Amino acid sequence: MARKDSRVVDVRAAADAKGGVLRDAAGTLAGMEVTLRNMVRATVGREHVTIQYPEQRKPYSRRFRGVHVLTRRADGTLKCTACYLCETVCPAQCISIDAQEVEDPGIEKAPSRYEIDLTRCIFCGFCVEACPEEALIMSREYDLVSDSRDPQALRYGIERLTQRPEIAAYGAGFRPHMEYPLVESQIPGQEEPSPEETR
Amino acid sequence: MPLVTIDGRQIEVEQGTSVIQAADRLGVEIPRFCYHPDLRPEGNCRMCLVEVDGYARPVVACATPVADGMVVHSPHESATASQAVNGVLEFLLVNHPLDCPICDQAGECSLQDFYMHPDYGLHESHVDPAEKVHKHKRVDLGPRIVLDAERCVMCSRCVRFSAEVSGYAEVQFVRRGNRVELVTFEDRALEDPYAGNLADVCPVGALTSRDFRFKRRVWHLESTDAICAGCSTGCNVRIDHFKGKIERVVPRRNPSVNRSWICDEGRLSHEKAQGQDRLLHPRGADGGELSWSEAIARADALLRGGRAGVPGRALLLGSASATNESLLLLRRFGELAFTQRTMDFRLGNEPELVDAREDHLLRRRDKHPNTMGAIHLGFAAQEGGLPLHVRAAEHDAYAALLLVYHPPLVGDESPEAAGALERLIRAVPASVVLTSHRLPFLEAATLLLPVAAWAEEEGTYTNYQGAVQFTGQALRAPGAARSAVAILADLLERVTLRRPDTSPKTLFVELAQAVPAYQGLSFATLSSRSAIAYPPEGRMHYGQEGFAGR
Numbered sequence: 001m002a003r004k005d006s007r008v009v010d011v012r013a014a015a016d017a018k019g020g021v022l023r024d025a026a027g028t029l030a031g032m033e034v035t036l037r038n039m040v041r042a043t044v045g046r047e048h049v050t051i052q053y054p055e056q057r058k059p060y061s062r063r064f065r066g067v068h069v070l071t072r073r074a075d076g077t078l079k080c081t082a083c084y085l086c087e088t089v090c091p092a093q094c095i096s097i098d099a100q101e102v103e104d105p106g107i108e109k110a111p112s113r114y115e116i117d118l119t120r121c122i123f124c125g126f127c128v129e130a131c132p133e134e135a136l137i138m139s140r141e142y143d144l145v146s147d148s149r150d151p152q153a154l155r156y157g158i159e160r161l162t163q164r165p166e167i168a169a170y171g172a173g174f175r176p177h178m179e180y181p182l183v184e185s186q187i188p189g190q191e192e193p194s195p196e197e198t199r
Numbered sequence: 200m201p202l203v204t205i206d207g208r209q210i211e212v213e214q215g216t217s218v219i220q221a222a223d224r225l226g227v228e229i230p231r232f233c234y235h236p237d238l239r240p241e242g243n244c245r246m247c248l249v250e251v252d253g254y255a256r257p258v259v260a261c262a263t264p265v266a267d268g269m270v271v272h273s274p275h276e277s278a279t280a281s282q283a284v285n286g287v288l289e290f291l292l293v294n295h296p297l298d299c300p301i302c303d304q305a306g307e308c309s310l311q312d313f314y315m316h317p318d319y320g321l322h323e324s325h326v327d328p329a330e331k332v333h334k335h336k337r338v339d340l341g342p343r344i345v346l347d348a349e350r351c352v353m354c355s356r357c358v359r360f361s362a363e364v365s366g367y368a369e370v371q372f373v374r375r376g377n378r379v380e381l382v383t384f385e386d387r388a389l390e391d392p393y394a395g396n397l398a399d400v401c402p403v404g405a406l407t408s409r410d411f412r413f414k415r416r417v418w419h420l421e422s423t424d425a426i427c428a429g430c431s432t433g434c435n436v437r438i439d440h441f442k443g444k445i446e447r448v449v450p451r452r453n454p455s456v457n458r459s460w461i462c463d464e465g466r467l468s469h470e471k472a473q474g475q476d477r478l479l480h481p482r483g484a485d486g487g488e489l490s491w492s493e494a495i496a497r498a499d500a501l502l503r504g505g506r507a508g509v510p511g512r513a514l515l516l517g518s519a520s521a522t523n524e525s526l527l528l529l530r531r532f533g534e535l536a537f538t539q540r541t542m543d544f545r546l547g548n549e550p551e552l553v554d555a556r557e558d559h560l561l562r563r564r565d566k567h568p569n570t571m572g573a574i575h576l577g578f579a580a581q582e583g584g585l586p587l588h589v590r591a592a593e594h595d596a597y598a599a600l601l602l603v604y605h606p607p608l609v610g611d612e613s614p615e616a617a618g619a620l621e622r623l624i625r626a627v628p629a630s631v632v633l634t635s636h637r638l639p640f641l642e643a644a645t646l647l648l649p650v651a652a653w654a655e656e657e658g659t660y661t662n663y664q665g666a667v668q669f670t671g672q673a674l675r676a677p678g679a680a681r682s683a684v685a686i687l688a689d690l691l692e693r694v695t696l697r698r699p700d701t702s703p704k705t706l707f708v709e710l711a712q713a714v715p716a717y718q719g720l721s722f723a724t725l726s727s728r729s730a731i732a733y734p735p736e737g738r739m740h741y742g743q744e745g746f747a748g749r
Contacts (some may be wrong), residue, residue: 081301082301085688088418105336108337109301109413
């Protein structure tokens, strides 16, 4: 540690200052090699590393954990039987359910209210893994925004979680129990994943 | 007395005790479906098989009486017993529908618990799910109970409860083998006023409660031990609540009060206590809402007439539905604030009714939980009763009235009592009424103060036997309502200039000192499980020998 009254002399800086300009800049240029190469590639060759988000988007993994989807049976009723396993397992405690009785004796129970507070959700996917019926899956929708400060704005209920026009653009995401066939009517915009997407 | 060894631990028990009772006392857990401590053992589920040294085969612990020198091995340590129990469990699950996600019993189901037990569960089923026998599901057995016959393990606890305890004998098994099903006589709805207990005794999800159906998964519930306030029996209950709402009330076993049962009226009494017509804010005679500081100041001025003092006699009417602690503070307020006072609690003839039975099992005709406590605290020392007070008030005997009122949670207030209360309030010039509910016959009061209802305040009730039992607080009182203890402490502070300590422990110590009958009691003796603190003398009660029930 330098004493208060002593003068500090940088020996290396003084020695380098005696050399030529190009030799001094060499280190800096070497460090910028990657930047310069990409600059040339982008300006001359028109090859861009970045994309023009949000107009352009990159494909995401087939297992991406985005905004949830409540699936339906072929007859249009909710697959969910309100067993509360997702609410139980949720570490962020953002799911809340109320159950009701339904007429169909083979089903008995269905949610009257199913809400996910997406402002609290951490997108861990435990709810989807816990679901014994694949009634809840995830989509690849990732840019979840709200233009209001209303805390209810991103609290999605049954309507919002089943009617998902966004899915057409994003596709379905995390779904651990693949043995269940997923038909077109259940999730709009469902298409087979391309090889690099499943990576 | 026979000395028995279970899993290497010894215990001496009375002659005639069964192996399972001895094991329960030792804390050795033996799986069971059909055995219930308050029903006769039947030994039909075969789940409690244990190995006994010297016996050729495993025996059922519930129907085998202990003998001196018996050495018992539970499935926890005996491979033979474990294998036997494992087989029994697989057999019971052969036709089980495995619909736990929509079953209300899930989380407190014996089948789930036993299957997951590493010592005797976790078998690989030999049954193809497609071959399972299907039975009736979602069968309505009256307004309280829903039956799912596929989940039934035929333990017959419900059949025995219905026949032995309630006496209605309404359910029975029909057919044989894997077609056995529980039915009611001619498929009629259950009429038993104790039918709710059928869901409680059912160890699986076959009989579930209609009132609790699909409300909440049991593992989300918080529980508070309490005493039912529906009548003077003082049944021990557990309040299961979620986010400030009572979801169900179930009995808590207390062999000397209610065994394992409660009546359906008591089970549903919370619906009235936490009903819609609650008084939420202090209210003056003009109907305007008041803050608590204004309300207490006004109550003090009304009752004590400011510095000049009240120019006559004060009437303090306690409530047989109030806790002993609030009655103690009411009594102290009366003694310290008024030179001339009359204290009473009777709206009808509660002291005569307190012991009167409504049926052979639990219900009593006095629909107040704490009539005995009010008697012990000296609230009915003089000749009195509501009609006398009304007559006195109409002859200007009282200058002020302080009334603590809780409506009965089972049934409605008698028209005579309601009419008399209204006349009393109109006759006394200054009336301060603490009430949990908005009631038309109290509307004329000069000042209405909202007070916590049942399950919203803690304290003790003294039941018809004289047993002092602690009831817990499960919920916060709605709106601005406060516990009677807190309100009376505020009023006392005006008199003594010092706020009394209102912790339940301190109040109970003071109660035990103030009431001769409670001398020697301590707060620790009120542990919720065996709450008999004041032994009744010569009183016959349910569970005692010679009790009139069948």
